[in-house]
Amino acid sequence: MNTALHRSTLIALAGTALALSLTACQNDFDTKSSSAATPAATVASSPAAVASTAGKSTGTSGSTGSAGSTGSKGSTGSIGSEAGSGGSTGATGQQAAASTPVCAASDVRITAARQDGPPYTHIVLTAKNTGGHSCRLTGFPHVQFLKSHKQDVPAVAKSKPAAPVVLAAGTPAYALVKVSDGGVDEDNEPVSAFSVMLEGDSTVIAVTAPGSGGIAVDPAKALTGYWTPELRNGADDF
Incomplete structure (x- = not known):
């Protein structure tokens, strides 16, 4: 009688220990999973990451702005000055007249x-x-x-x-x-x-x-x- 009771007690204690061990393992796994996800979220929202992202977007717009340098082709307006210099023909005519x-x-x-x-x-x-x-x-x-x-x-x-x-x-x-x-x-x-x-x-x-x-x-x-x-x-x- 006492022997059977002792065995039952041991079995109950072993079951309780196993349950506690499983619970501890589950909690430890959840904790590790949570801590593993946290750094990724931190990187995405960190000031350094934002600055890096902003820097990249700024560089992009800056490079796009450099395309505006093609506007320097407006310097072809100098053709107008060259055409205007054709007025020197009139000056040549006046010089010829002055030599008369x-x-x-x-x-x-x-x-x-x-x-x-x-x-x-x-x-x-x-x-x-x-x-x-x-x-x-x-x-x-x-x-x-x-x-x-x-x-x-x-x-x-x-x-x-x-x-x-x-x-x-x-x-x-x-x-x-x-x-x-x-x-x-x-x-x-x-x-x-x-x-x-x-x-x-x-x-x-x-x-x-x-x-x-x-x-x-x-x-x-x-x-x-x-x-x-x-x-x-x-x-x-x-």
């Missing part, structure tokens, strides 16, 4: 004609190159209508041409000259001939006034335009 000798009084023949109809407020001077070579007609005609009035007729700046006036042999240039406001005025004086000088030449050229009775000149109202290859409406109106 200035027209002297002996190179041209100057005549005068009335412009439009009455009251004949303007005349047109024509300077034709009668020489055998090209020459450059500069500035404006220096006109004096009266012996009693020794001052040159003032020039109108807006009539000045943009380019030098170069006359080939046989070609003309023109200058518009205002002589009065027209009509009968006590300040007007009859003129049958007047003098013209070219810029850079002191030779006096005598020009016959147009019309059988000459022209009526008011020295206070007289004006002259610059020499131009052609008469230009608007620019020469004064």
